[in-house]
Amino acid sequence: MAAYWKRMFVIALAFQGLLIANAYNEEEDIPEEWILLHVVQGQIAAGNYTYLRLNHEGKIVLQMQSLKGDADLYVSDVTLHPSFDDYELQSVTCGQDVVRVPAHFHRPVGIGIYGHPYHLESEFEMKVYYDQTVVEYPFSTGSYNPENMEMSQKQFHSTEDESQDEESVFWTILIGILKLILEILF
Structure with a gap:
């Protein structure tokens, strides 16, 4: 025994x-490059939202764990009250939810935490990290610069728009010629 x-x-x-x-x-x-800024704990009833506001600049990582029930995470730099109908970023898992807020998002950033209706009450803990990693691209001369990226995207879109305009003019002329030929024949 x-x-x-x-x-x-x-x-x-x-x-x-x-x-x-x-x-x-x-x-x-x-990661070592992440600095813990805040820890937020809360409860939320089924079908309701709790709203938070993020003012920190830079790349931010929101890491939320549902301790009880199921809380979902919605993030927006357009509205301070994001929801499942109006958001830019989301994480809606049953366990840990993670959202990476890019540095170029306008501040303040709205954070909506939604209590899933399958649970009467949800409890959550959200850790807010500042991500100080620098992204290096193999074909660039330096580190990632969002302004350069936006500029190259604008240039790409403008050349794409020009080619679509040229294509549209081509099709308009071609259709006009075909209509003229059909009118002559019939």
């Missing part, structure tokens, strides 16, 4: 060690 209790004690210690190691690994998954 004593051997049985010793085995149960060793199993319980091993299980507790695994739980501690798992909790440690969750914190270890956070």
Whole structure:
């Protein structure tokens, strides 16, 4: 009988060690370049929203864990009250929700936390990180610059628009010639 209790004690210690190691690994998954800014905890009733406002500049990572129920995350730089109908970024998983807010989003950024209607009440914990990583592209001379990216996208769209205009004029002329030929023949 004593051997049985010793085995149960060793199993319980091993299980507790695994739980501690798992909790440690969750914190270890956070990159060194991320700086924890805030931890927000709250509750929300089914079908309701809680709104937060993000004023920090730069790349921000919102990492929300539903502790009870299911809370969903909606983010917008257009409205301070984003919803499942009006948002720019979202994460609607049943577990951990993560949204990366780009540096070019206009501040303040609206954050909407929605309590899923399948649960009477949802509890959440959201960690707000500042991501200070610099993105390097292999074909660029320096680090990523969103202004250069916007400029190149505008140039791409303008050349694309010009080619569509030329194509449209071509088709208009071709259709006009075909109509003229059909009128002459019939």
